[in-house]
Amino acid sequence: MDFTLKIWRQANAKAKGKFETYKITGISPDCSFLEMLDILNEQLINDNIAHPVVFDNDCREGICGMCGLYINGRPHGPDDGVTTCQLHMRKFHDGETITIEPWRAKAFPVIKDLVVDRSAFDKIIQEGGYISATTGGVPDANAIPIPKPKADEAMDAASCIGCGACVAACKNASAMLFVGAKVSQFALLPQGQPEAKRRVVRMIKKMDELGFGNCTNTYACEAECPKSIKKTNIARMNREFICSKTSYTDK
Amino acid sequence: MKLIKLASISKKLCMGALGAFLLIFLPFHMGMNLCILRDDGGEWYRNVCHFMGTNYIVKVFEVVLLACVLFHIVLGIILAIENKMSRPVGYAVANKSKTHQGSKFMIWTGGILLVFLVIHFVDFYFAKTGLVTGKYVVKTEKVEKAFQEKAMKMQQGQLKEADLKELQAQYMAIQSLSGEKVAKNGKYFINLTKEELQQTCGKDFKDYEPDFYNMAKEKFHNNLFVVIYLLAFIALGIHLYHGVGSVFQTYGLNIEKYAKTIDILAVIYAIVIPLGFAIVPLKVLLTAM
Ligand code: HEM
Ligand code: SF4
Ligand code: FES
Numbered sequence: 438m439d440f441t442l443k444i445w446r447q448a449n450a451k452a453k454g455k456f457e458t459y460k461i462t463g464i465s466p467d468c469s470f471l472e473m474l475d476i477l478n479e480q481l482i483n484d485n486i487a488h489p490v491v492f493d494n495d496c497r498e499g500i501c502g503m504c505g506l507y508i509n510g511r512p513h514g515p516d517d518g519v520t521t522c523q524l525h526m527r528k529f530h531d532g533e534t535i536t537i538e539p540w541r542a543k544a545f546p547v548i549k550d551l552v553v554d555r556s557a558f559d560k561i562i563q564e565g566g567y568i569s570a571t572t573g574g575v576p577d578a579n580a581i582p583i584p585k586p587k588a589d590e591a592m593d594a595a596s597c598i599g600c601g602a603c604v605a606a607c608k609n610a611s612a613m614l615f616v617g618a619k620v621s622q623f624a625l626l627p628q629g630q631p632e633a634k635r636r637v638v639r640m641i642k643k644m645d646e647l648g649f650g651n652c653t654n655t656y657a658c659e660a661e662c663p664k665s666i667k668k669t670n671i672a673r674m675n676r677e678f679i680c681s682k683t684s685y686t687d688k
Numbered sequence: 689m690k691l692i693k694l695a696s697i698s699k700k701l702c703m704g705a706l707g708a709f710l711l712i713f714l715p716f717h718m719g720m721n722l723c724i725l726r727d728d729g730g731e732w733y734r735n736v737c738h739f740m741g742t743n744y745i746v747k748v749f750e751v752v753l754l755a756c757v758l759f760h761i762v763l764g765i766i767l768a769i770e771n772k773m774s775r776p777v778g779y780a781v782a783n784k785s786k787t788h789q790g791s792k793f794m795i796w797t798g799g800i801l802l803v804f805l806v807i808h809f810v811d812f813y814f815a816k817t818g819l820v821t822g823k824y825v826v827k828t829e830k831v832e833k834a835f836q837e838k839a840m841k842m843q844q845g846q847l848k849e850a851d852l853k854e855l856q857a858q859y860m861a862i863q864s865l866s867g868e869k870v871a872k873n874g875k876y877f878i879n880l881t882k883e884e885l886q887q888t889c890g891k892d893f894k895d896y897e898p899d900f901y902n903m904a905k906e907k908f909h910n911n912l913f914v915v916i917y918l919l920a921f922i923a924l925g926i927h928l929y930h931g932v933g934s935v936f937q938t939y940g941l942n943i944e945k946y947a948k949t950i951d952i953l954a955v956i957y958a959i960v961i962p963l964g965f966a967i968v969p970l971k972v973l974l975t976a977m
Contacts, residue, residue: 443780456780510784536781543774606785608792609771611696641695650774651696651767653794654934657785668937669944676940678697 438464438526441534442477444490447547450554454547456536457487466527470514471497471504473526491550497522499663502598505605506551507538512602512661520600520663540601542610543648557647558599558615564643565636566619568628581627591625594618596664603658603666609650614658616644617670624677634685637677691766697938699767704938706760707931711957713753714928718964725971730901731873734825737900741816761802768795790930797927804920811907815898823906824880825899826889828870831862831877834889854890861887878902908972917969921962929958 439462447454461477468476471494478489495501504521508514514524529535537551545553595618603614620637623629629636652671659668692699720740723732740746783792790797815822838855865888869879877888879902889896907913932954936942942950 445780507779510779510781512785538779538781541775541777541779543776608775608783608787610774611771638695641697645696648774649696650771651699653767653771653791654930654937655787655791657783657787660786667944669942669947672937672940672942674940675697675700675938678695679701679940682698 438466438529438531440464440473440526440529440532443534443536444551445538446487446490446550447539448549450546450548454550459486464526466525468526469497469522470506470508470524470526471522491552493552494522499523500598502600502663505540505553505555505601507540507605509536512540512605513600513663517660518663518665520598523663540605542601542604544610544612545601545604553601555599555601557649558601558612560647561612561616561640561643562619564639565632566623566640567632568623569631583626587625591622594621594625594666594670597622597662597666598664600663602661602663604649606657606661607650607652608655608657609653611652611658612644612647612649613652613671613674614662614666614668616640617668617672617674618666620674620677621670624673633677634681637674638681638685641674641678691770699763700938703760703763703767704935706756706763708935709753709756710760711928711932711935713756714961718961721968722964724901724904724968729873730878733901734876734899738897741897757805761798764795764798788930788933790926791934793926794930797923800920800923801927804916804923807916812898812900812903815900815903821882823878823899823902824882824896825876825878825901826880826896828875828877830895831889834895835859835862838890858888858890904968905972908969911973914969914973918966921966924965925958925962928961929954932957 439460442459442461443456444459445454446457459477459481461473461480464473464476471492474490474492481487481489492506493503495503497504499520499522502520505512506514506521508521508524513519513521515528516524539545539547539551540553540555542553544557545555548554597615597618599615601615604610604612607613620640623636624633654668656668659666694702720733720736723736724730726732810820812822814820835855835858838851838858842852842855861884865877865880865884869877869884878899880888880896880899908917933942933950936946936950
């Protein structure tokens with residue numbers, strides 16, 4: 438398959454970036470998107486055309502959340518429920534022009550080319566994405582009874598890989614799906630209760646400070662999340678927030 | 689960087705509460721409007737307007753409602769600006785994701801509604817507050833009473849020459865109106881211009897009300913006017929379709945069990961309300977009402 442690639446190139450955080458166009462030919466339909474970019478980079482280096490295109494990636498199996506690319510107007514490209522590393526070139530048609538951009542958000546500044554700084558997410562986690570653990574011996578598994586449906590729901594929320602596609606997809610660059618998932622995975626379980634009321638308020642405060650936008654219930658996040666995190670997690674976070682604001686007295 | 693120092697969710701909760709109040713208000717407004725359809729020469733409609741114009745509870749709600757609309761608009765614009773600021777560099781190819789239809793246009797459908805509200809207020813609400821002149825309705829018995837009081841004064845010799853002339857003119861005016869500008873039930877003089885009102889009742893007469901029935905009929909015989917209204921109702925439908933579901937989500941009530949029901953509710957509300965509003969101008973335009 439042959440493609441025309443329009444790729445955002447930006448030398449560093451301060452530089453003014455622009456799109457460069459590259460042609461690439463003879464790509465197998467079974468090639469993954471990142472492999473296609475590897476082939477492109479090999480050509481750029483070997484033929485001395487340009488510096489290789491820099492893009493984030495690590496596990497290449499859909500679990501680390503590094504490979505965020507905004508492809509033809511959608512985070513992680515045209516397939517549903519997958520990361521960019523799990524996207525295959527057969528999802529495009531031969532001769533297509535593919536536009537590849539970095540995540541765009543005030544809170545996710547570009548570092549180089551397609552790589553953005555997602556440490557804003559880490560800062561939100563530092564505000565409350567943890568539980569207090571007791572010291573002493575290892576507790577028995579299943580010592581605390583948890584209904585299976587609750588455990589499942591918490592597990593679904595916990596499957597968020599922090600990729601940032603929700604922010605990238607949202608017209609307001611809002612991080613509500615990410616924070617909603619992180620609040621929910623604890624709010625659903627007894628282990629998360631001691632900090633529950635403090636957690637939700639602090640994480641949201643941090644999220645706002647970092648410059649993420651306000652949610653307008655557009656649900657592009659849910660449509661683009663590679664882990665199919667549901668918008669009901671946002672509703673749950675709103676509920677937790679109201680509950681905390683009306684009953685939590687400790688500052 | 690944020691325009692208001694309030695948690696993003698708090699702002700949303702305010703927006704939702706204000707919106708929800710408007711959602712409750714709309715069916716009442718629609719119900720009143722539909723009274724115009726009854727073939728009674730406007731009797732029901734005038735009674736409703738009289739109630740709305742004089743009842744004190746209604747007056748309190750009117751202030752609350754105006755405040756809600758104002759804050760809803762201001763907050764909506766602030767949110768929209770903040771959200772634009774959250775993505776300083778945009779995408780070249782943007783937003784191909786599946787989203788809730790309507791949600792992307794809230795500020796635009798809201799903007800259309802704002803323009804509509806300005807037109808609507810100038811035409812109807814300003815007439816009520818006396819900022820613009822419209823058509824007026826007064827009770828026949830009140831006109832007669834005012835006339836008789838003056839006639840009484842005349843008999844007691846308290847009136848000057850000029851006042852006598854006015855009284856005569858008043859008498860003539862009442863006679864000529866009695867032929868055409870009386871409501872079906874005979875209780876009101878209707879569709880009076882400001883001059884006619886002053887001629888019949890005298891300059892310092894206060895006991896009149898705007899004749900919204902005839903004003904509406906007059907406005908809605910104008911094609912352009914009806915088209916503007918219908919466009920606004922379409923925008924309203926889109927705004928409401930997203931708004932109804934949005935309130936549930938914002939208040940954390942959108943649990944999976946209810947999601948379908950809420951969606952259906954939103955569709956029904958967003959169709960029934962604008963349709964209910966649209967019936968009135970359409971009926972006036974298309975029938976010889
Ligand atoms: C009859 C009039 C109106 C009604 C019944 C109404 C109702 C609503 C409702 C229920 C919402 C959803 C709130 C939420 O997200 O929880 C909403 C949102 C919104 N409204 Fe209105 N509205 C009206 C007029 C307007 C006007 C005149 C504007 C003018 C700009 C406007 C701008 C907005 C905006 C921008 C939003 C989106 C806010 C967000 O999603 O965060 N609305 N409206
Ligand atoms: S909620 Fe989904 S899209 Fe957002 S960071 Fe987590 S995995 Fe990525
Ligand atoms: S590289 Fe780890 S999820 Fe794609």
